[in-house]
Amino acid sequence: MAARTAAGRTARKQVSRTSTGEWSPPADRRDPIAILEKQALTRVPALVPIRYGRMAASEFAFLRGAPAIMASDLSLSPNTGLTVQLCGDAHLSNFGVYASPERRLVFDLNDFDETLPGPFEWDVKRLTASIAVAARGNGFKDACGQDAARDAARAYRLTMAQLAGMGELDVWYQAADAQTLLELAKRPRGRKALETTFADAERHTSVQALRKLTQPGPDGTPRIKYQPPLVVPYAELGFDRNSEEEIVRRVFTDYRSTLQEDRKDLLDRFRYVESAMKVVGVGSVGTRCAMSLLLGETIGSPLFLQVKEAEESVLAPYLKASRYEHQGHRVVAGQRLMQASSDIFLGWASGPEGRFFYVRQLRDMKGSAVVANLDQALLRRYSELCGQTLARAHARSGDRVAIAAYLGRGDSFDTAMARWALAYADQTRTDHQALLAAIKNGRVMSVEA
Known part of the structure; x- marks a missing residue:
């Protein structure tokens, strides 16, 4: 214990x-648009303009996509060397509620495409920067964004200190349910907004998806309703549908x-029906x-699974290589x-051309707060909860005693993260303007969808 504390202070x-x-x-900072263009080289060309269109919509959307x-x-910048399993993309909208295997709504991180071991503060910086950008997007003064970022960093620090004094099993079983989030909303307006989020999440099931995303086929069996460009038949993307369907079937065999x-x-106990790109x-x-549709053998109950490509983490060029050569395995692991409770159908598979995939339920009572709807008070409270949640996720893999010792009892780290948040919000504004200029001058193509 003493050695771990000393390591944190060192x-x-x-x-x-x-x-x-x-x-x-x-x-000599890298051109941000060039970074996006490099990512686009491995993506479906017809869909890349949609990405640029979504990122162009606002500074917060740009941050999410970047x-x-x-x-x-x-x-x-130099890093602390205090390694945890990073989310890699811990912005405000990547926290939310979903159903545990016990069908209880829990609050946690919910996106892990970029996960990789790395210095704990990288996740904290992404979270606090997103808070400052979100505050600006909601029309709040920078003081609000700084205060909310400071609240998140303080909550992270205090939670890590608390976890440092707990046993391994107690830390592992830590979780936040939806009621915890509701308790943060002291005013009726804020509570109502969160209750609406939870009610929506509880409706986001495979049964609801069946009504929204399918239509009866010629034989009465539900078939996925194509809604280009968001739900796209393979043929419209230049692929042979039969070939793609066969690939999905092979992926499912590997996934199982x-x-x-x-x-x-x-x-x-489910039979495969069909898939579509989403x-x-x-x-x-x-x-x-x-998006793959399966139907239960007994009464035809639906199960929607998402088969999502896993590319190398954006953190990989700057950190040690993942212990997992399979990128889907990396995401799932x-x-x-990091999560206190995970999807029972979470798994991974290999695809053609050396591509990697992971699989999860498409709709399993998932939902997140609409950041644009948060007032100043609720933004601060929500940021605090996200800071607590991130600390709990990091404590499961990193040396929580050393990190707590590094953070200390004072507010030096909290204040530093508030400064970082505003400085990087300025950088995000500049980079967002660069994207808008690239769209205007034709360097990249953009469509709204």
Whole structure:
């Protein structure tokens, strides 16, 4: 215990807590649009303009779609060396509610495409920067964004200190249910907004998806309703549909082998019907993502699975290589390590052309707060909860005693993260303007969808 505490305090000599709040772009900073263009090289060309269109919509949307840009920027500064399993994309909208296997709504991180072991503060910086950008997007003064970012960093620090004094099993079983989030909303307006979010999440089931996403086929069997460009038949993307369907079937066979024995048995009680490509998210647009419909053998109950391509983490060029050569395995392992409770159908598979995929339920009572609807008070409280949640996720994999010792009892780290948040919000504004200019001058193509 003493050695771990000493390691945390020694890290302060390498990177002071105050210095973590510094940001100014160097003269040789990489062109942010070039980073996005490089990512586009491995994506479905017809879908890339949708990605640019979504990122152009606002500064917060740009930040959501640009973890690769921030990863490049984070690599330019010294880090603490205090390693945890990073989410890699811990912005405000990547926290939310979903159903545990016990069908209880829990609150946690919910996106792990970029997960990789790395310095804990990289996730904290992404979270606090997103808070400052969101505050501006909601029309709040920068003081509000700084205060909310400080609240998140303080909550992270205090939670890590608390977890440092707990046993391994107690830390592992820590979780936040939906009621915890509701308790943060003291005023009726804020509580009503969150209750609406939870009610929507509880309706987001495979049964609801069946009504929304399918229509009866010629034989009466539900078929996926194509809604281009967001739900797209393979033929419209230049692929042979029969070939793509066969690929999906092969992927499912590989995927099944990664599940626990009881879940293999459960999956075998469904029959595969068909798949379609589905555009999801902001940063993920253009990656190969399929929505697959399965029906239960007994009464035809639906199960929608998402088969999502896993590329190399945007953090990979700057950190040690993942222990997992399979990128889908990397995502799944990171998710299981960071989340208190994970999807029972979470698994991975290999695809054609050396591509990697992971699989999860498409709709399983998932939902998140609409950041644009948060007032100033609720933004601060929500940011605090996200800071607590991130600390709990990091404590499952990293040395929580050393990190707590590094953070200390004072507010040096909290204040530094508030400064960083505003400085990087300025950088995001500049980079967003660069994207708008690239669209205007024809360097990249953009469509709204």
